[in-house]
Amino acid sequence: MISFGPDRAPELLAHPGLVPPPAESGPPGTLGWLRTSVARFATGGDHARRRTQAADLLAAMDLDVLRLRAEVLACIALEDAPLDVMDRIARDVPVRTLAEALGAPGLDPAAVRTVAAAYLTGDAAPETDAAVAALVAAFGGVPDEPTAARIGLLVQACEATAALIGNTLAAGGGLDPADLAAQLRDDPPVKATTRTAATETEGLRPGGTARIELDGTAPFGAGPHACPGRDQALAIATGVCEALKRVAPPTGPIAYEPRPNLRIPASIHVRMDP
Numbered sequence: 001m002i003s004f005g006p007d008r009a010p011e012l013l014a015h016p017g018l019v020p021p022p023a024e025s026g027p028p029g030t031l032g033w034l035r036t037s038v039a040r041f042a043t044g045g046d047h048a049r050r051r052t053q054a055a056d057l058l059a060a061m062d063l064d065v066l067r068l069r070a071e072v073l074a075c076i077a078l079e080d081a082p083l084d085v086m087d088r089i090a091r092d093v094p095v096r097t098l099a100e101a102l103g104a105p106g107l108d109p110a111a112v113r114t115v116a117a118a119y120l121t122g123d124a125a126p127e128t129d130a131a132v133a134a135l136v137a138a139f140g141g142v143p144d145e146p147t148a149a150r151i152g153l154l155v156q157a158c159e160a161t162a163a164l165i166g167n168t169l170a171a172g173g174g175l176d177p178a179d180l181a182a183q184l185r186d187d188p189p190v191k192a193t194t195r196t197a198a199t200e201t202e203g204l205r206p207g208g209t210a211r212i213e214l215d216g217t218a219p220f221g222a223g224p225h226a227c228p229g230r231d232q233a234l235a236i237a238t239g240v241c242e243a244l245k246r247v248a249p250p251t252g253p254i255a256y257e258p259r260p261n262l263r264i265p266a267s268i269h270v271r272m273d274p
């Protein structure tokens with residue numbers, strides 16, 4: 001594997017010879033099926049078609065509804081405070097908000113969390129495939145590309161949006177949209193992504209892996225696979241942060257999960273501001 005700094009990210013993420021890591025297929029309704037049915041790991045015509053499906057679903061969402069619904073759901077969760085924001089709000093509220101917008105209000109966010117944990121590597125445990133099957137069922141039970149696009153949006157949103165919310169709360173500076181923007185600029189949640197060399201390029205043999213670091217100049221990536229959910233992520237994070245203004249600022253050191261490509265607090269325990 002060769003690592004490249006964030007200054008090379010826009011160029012390398014648009015490089016036609018560097019493609020997402022290949023995904024191994026699996027029976028319909030499994031993690032392998034999901035990974036080989038979404039835009040994230042696809043190239044060429046498959047990618048373009050699936051990307052359009054995802055973009056159409058996102059374009060149909062009203063950003064004000066997302067923001068307000070995220071605030072309401074976070075306020076409801078805070079009725080149980082004291083609680084761990086990362087465990088109860090940062091992942092579950094964005095996922096629930098998006099699931100409602102995608103027409104699956106009863107969907108279990110825990111299934112999305114289980115799938116998200118294995119989505120990038122493809123390392124499926126028995127419970128991973130069961131979680132994918134549960135999500136397919138929540139979207140009507142047909143394991144086809146439109147269903148995969150919906151599940152893909154939830155899975156992509158889960159960890160990165162949680163990280164932005166958690167890091168902004170942990171920074172202690174404020175919870176307004178300007179603070180989210182500063183967080184994205186100064187300490188973006190997604191630290192790197194990977195690509196596989198389709199041909200010999202950039203010192204890589206065909207099949208070799210490039211680790212491409214991201215910084216605050218491109219917190220949502222770049223090129224054909226750049227995040228299509230930026231506006232939705234910001235709307236939801238803004239709503240959640242509005243609700244979190246009611247909690248006392250977290251005190252004490254915050255531990256971070258040991259993830260190579262994502263900066264995300266392991267837990268943030270809060271209580272309501274008296």
Ligand code: HEM
Nearest residue numbers: 039040153156157160161164190193220221225227229233
């Ligand atoms: C703060 C929150 C978020 C951050 C920082 C973020 C960041 C990123 C980045 C860096 C990529 C590119 C990965 C790569 O090139 O290898 C990406 C891809 C993607 N993101 Fe996000 N994301 C966030 C939230 C969301 C949300 C809320 C959604 C959907 C509602 C979403 C949907 C997607 C999808 C579908 C892709 C794959 C696009 C493709 O392969 O064509 N993301 N995201």
